[in-house]
Amino acid sequence: MKMEGGSTPNALLGLLSLRPMSGYDIRQMVAQSIGHFWSESYGQIYPGLKRLAAAGLVEKKTERNKGKPDRNLYSLTAEGRERLHEWLKIPVSDEVARNELLLKLFFGAHVSTSVNRDHVASNMEFHQRALKVYTATAKQLRKEEANDPNLSYWLMTLNYGRHYSVAMLKWCRETLAELDEIESKGKRRR
Amino acid sequence: MKMEGGSTPNALLGLLSLRPMSGYDIRQMVAQSIGHFWSESYGQIYPGLKRLAAAGLVEKKTERNKGKPDRNLYSLTAEGRERLHEWLKIPVSDEVARNELLLKLFFGAHVSTSVNRDHVASNMEFHQRALKVYTATAKQLRKEEANDPNLSYWLMTLNYGRHYSVAMLKWCRETLAELDEIESKGKRRR
DNA sequence: GAGATCATGTAATATGTTACATGATTTT
DNA sequence: AAAATCATGTAACATATTACATGATCTC
Numbered sequence: 073m074k075m076e077g078g079s080t081p082n083a084l085l086g087l088l089s090l091r092p093m094s095g096y097d098i099r100q101m102v103a104q105s106i107g108h109f110w111s112e113s114y115g116q117i118y119p120g121l122k123r124l125a126a127a128g129l130v131e132k133k134t135e136r137n138k139g140k141p142d143r144n145l146y147s148l149t150a151e152g153r154e155r156l157h158e159w160l161k162i163p164v165s166d167e168v169a170r171n172e173l174l175l176k177l178f179f180g181a182h183v184s185t186s187v188n189r190d191h192v193a194s195n196m197e198f199h200q201r202a203l204k205v206y207t208a209t210a211k212q213l214r215k216e217e218a219n220d221p222n223l224s225y226w227l228m229t230l231n232y233g234r235h236y237s238v239a240m241l242k243w244c245r246e247t248l249a250e251l252d253e254i255e256s257k258g259k260r261r262r
Numbered sequence: 263m264k265m266e267g268g269s270t271p272n273a274l275l276g277l278l279s280l281r282p283m284s285g286y287d288i289r290q291m292v293a294q295s296i297g298h299f300w301s302e303s304y305g306q307i308y309p310g311l312k313r314l315a316a317a318g319l320v321e322k323k324t325e326r327n328k329g330k331p332d333r334n335l336y337s338l339t340a341e342g343r344e345r346l347h348e349w350l351k352i353p354v355s356d357e358v359a360r361n362e363l364l365l366k367l368f369f370g371a372h373v374s375t376s377v378n379r380d381h382v383a384s385n386m387e388f389h390q391r392a393l394k395v396y397t398a399t400a401k402q403l404r405k406e407e408a409n410d411p412n413l414s415y416w417l418m419t420l421n422y423g424r425h426y427s428v429a430m431l432k433w434c435r436e437t438l439a440e441l442d443e444i445e446s447k448g449k450r451r452r
Numbered sequence: 453g454a455g456a457t458c459a460t461g462t463a464a465t466a467t468g469t470t471a472c473a474t475g476a477t478t479t480t
Numbered sequence: 481a482a483a484a485t486c487a488t489g490t491a492a493c494a495t496a497t498t499a500c501a502t503g504a505t506c507t508c
């Protein structure tokens with residue numbers, strides 16, 4: 073009954089703690105709720121649920137529907153809930169997240185400034201879009217989930233995103249200015 | 263001769279563009295230079311170099327040493343350099359980085375506030391340490407690599423880290439305050 | 453003499469995405 | 481009639497870490 077340390081099965085347990093869901097539901101839920109810092113593909117979700125069921129951490133109930141296809145609804149068992157709580161207590165390992173933008177920028181001297189500028193500019197657009205989503209989602213949550221005990225925690229994760237995107241926009245502006253300077257220096261030298 | 267889209271082989275090409283290196287060197291170099299946004303393990307590096315050599319993108323020269331073990335020095339070929347440049351031009355795909363801290367915090371209502379506080383506090387310490395490293399590294403680079411054409415780009419990646427960590431420290435402080443509030447509310451209710 | 457560092461590499465394992473396969477219903 | 485959505489699942493492939501295996505020299 074050894075359950076691996078991976079966070080994916082624990083993410084599944086966490087999501088099922090909100091309400092019983094099918095694999096399909098989970099995929100949608102991830103995109104809507106934790107999509108700004110997490111992702112799961114069907115190839116992880118379906119086999120993952122199966123393994124969790126085999127370990128007795130979740131329970132499967134097949135819901136038959138006329139017309140629509142059957143849904144396999146999974147819900148947390150007492151043991152599953154306990155396992156989730158245990159995992160939540162384990163300290164988060166701070167490992168470096170790989171950042172392809174920075175990797176390309178680190179070797180940026182090999183290509184023209186315009187190439188680097190494009191990378192930074194599209195990152196800037198990304199964070200501008202993200203900021204709008206964070207603001208809208210926070211507003212919506214405050215209204216629709218006003219009494220949910222999870223609300224404060226959900227807002228914390230949104231606030232993380234907000235701080236992050238604001239900082240990144242500032243960095244993008246600074247970096248674009250620096251790239252302009254590099255370019256004008258290059259021209260002067262010619 | 264199909265080369266995969268993965269960024270690891272391209273990271274290797276980039277590092278070898280700085281100077282010829284052995285697999286061992288590369289590991290050290292990653293930790294020192296791009297360690298705050300990238301990581302590579304030996305299990306990726308050695309087989310990776312082998313594949314790059316087979317594809318003609320790098321060249322291997324064995325350096326025999328008295329006493330010390332032999333070193334396999336790899337250097338970029340013209341084709342490898344070209345491949346690196348091509349890759350640098352490809353737009354960066356903005357996919358969500360998984361964040362385990364946020365995942366745990368999202369489900370934070372299941373555990374006590376002190377558990378959540380611990381997670382945030384250790385993240386705070388992480389960024390305090392990181393900030394010191396960024397500052398020290400920037401200072402050192404400005405001195406030692408003053409004439410390197412890469413300098414500006416290296417400083418950009420460090421500046422990214424600085425902005426990021428500053429923002430995260432702010433978020434940590436806000437979040438710790440919010441957790442304190444949640445706790446005092448919980449006590450009042452009893 | 454014990455442990456760290458130099459140095460290379462493979463094997464086992466873990467983790468993850470994408471493509472494929474299927475098929476009904478609902479929307480345009 | 482076509483396309484999107486609902487729904488489940490597997491197989492192939494890609495990517496990455498960790499443990500193992502080896503052995504010398506250098507430092508305490």
